[in-house]
Amino acid sequence: MSLIPFRTKRSTGMEPSSLATMSDFRNEMNRLLESFVSRPLMGQSWFESGEPGQWIPAIDLSESGGEIHVRAELPGIDPKDVDVSVSEDRLVISGEKKSSTEKTADGWTHRESHYGSFSRAIPLPEAVDPAKVTARYDKGVLTVVMKKSPTSTSRKVPVLT
């Protein structure tokens, strides 16, 4: 039995290092494509990411009646390590994903998942009532439901001369 992982000549040719590189390259291209595709939304990228180098959880956003729904994939995270804060027009999801495995002195680790802190600020399409927000974490998925603010109705603004 070989103790050297993924280095045999019988390998498919895609070793972990190249897999990780290809994965990073693909994800980066997808991210660029995503930002390009999402640009029509209010003339800018709809979602804002955190600091460079941070991993960015994938998010879905929808609007239904008097509610706004946001769903984020956050697998392997203790709900106590997730912080959800809401202002009238912005939802911020931040936290930290801690690794459950540690590299051993004589073992090896092949890592594809993302760990560390993350932060996502999501501009909301309408103002919400910060007091009427629920967040639920189940099976690695965070779902946030926000009630729209009744005072968020648009009004005509006079143009002064």
Added chain:
Amino acid sequence: MVTPTEPASPTATSTRTEPSPAQPQSSPAAPCLTYQPNVDICDYGTEVLLVTDMPGAKADGMNVSFEDGVLSLFAKVPPRTLPGRQLGHEYGIGDYRRSFRLGEGFDASQISAEYRRGVLTIHVPRLAAVRPRKIEVRPA
């Protein structure tokens, strides 16, 4: 040695947790999209741990099997479309599938798995005969 078995098509390697377009793979049981989840593999000597991100999956819809030296993972993911008008969509919904070729020296009969917080953790213990051990040197 635990080696991920790659799909035949090099393009069918999309991850689940990144905003990537879905890459369908053949799935006779489910005609929906199938994703290849991210996995961490860690060797602890007595066992190898596979930690796989599978957010949204249900434990009772998972199938972990071992056959012909290949450990296969499959997780059924129920649909979860957000209600109303979609304003942003970064990840697709589909089942998870991935397989790994195990080398010799593992005790397949003792493989165990647990699912918690969207993460499937699989313990693959080594046979006692091949586990690393320290040999005591006694003075003669």
